[in-house]
Amino acid sequence: MAAGVATWLPFARAAAVGWLPLAKKTMPKPPVDNSSRSDEILFVNVSGVRFQTWKNTLDRYPDTLLGSSEKEFFYNEDLQEYFFDRDPEMFRHILNFYRTGKLHYPRLECVQAFD
Ligand SMILES: *[C@@H]1O[C@H](CO)[C@@H](O)[C@H](O)[C@H]1NC(C)=O
Numbered sequence: 628m629a630a631g632v633a634t635w636l637p638f639a640r641a642a643a644v645g646w647l648p649l650a651k652k653t654m655p656k657p658p659v660d661n662s663s664r665s666d667e668i669l670f671v672n673v674s675g676v677r678f679q680t681w682k683n684t685l686d687r688y689p690d691t692l693l694g695s696s697e698k699e700f701f702y703n704e705d706l707q708e709y710f711f712d713r714d715p716e717m718f719r720h721i722l723n724f725y726r727t728g729k730l731h732y733p734r735l736e737c738v739q740a741f742d
């Protein structure tokens with residue numbers, strides 16, 4: 628990010644003092660990124676800690692509780708969220724697994740507790 632800003636800074640300064648003419652040609656249209664439009668954000672409440680994630684992220688693993696319709700059993704209509712009575716510290720790593728496909732065991736947690 629810092630590198631990106633640094634590249635633009637001279638242009639921004641030059642434009643500010645009027646060195647650069649305004650673009651005469653029309654700018655090309657920005658690319659349309661509607662890849663996630665069909666997606667929705669889900670709220671997962673793990674013992675009071677609220678997580679947000681894309682539904683697509685969870686759907687990557689349809690054989691799991693969160694990736695399947697099994698999670699509907701834990702849906703709270705009033706709060707519009709899924710509630711799980713689990714350790715939120717660990718859920719952070721579980722959610723990361725859905726995102727990255729890699730499960731990192733935190734050094735301080737028991738591997739058996741993860742199962
Ligand atoms: C994004 O929207 C445009 C215009 O509605 C459509 O032509 C295009 O197919 C869409 N792309 C994706 C990946 O859905």
Ligand SMILES: *[C@@H]1O[C@H](CO)[C@@H](O)[C@H](O)[C@H]1NC(C)=O
Pocket residue numbers: 672674675676677703706708710
């Ligand atoms: C999490 O769920 C519990 C039980 O449904 C609820 O009492 C609590 O307000 C929720 N917390 C958050 C942050 O959504």
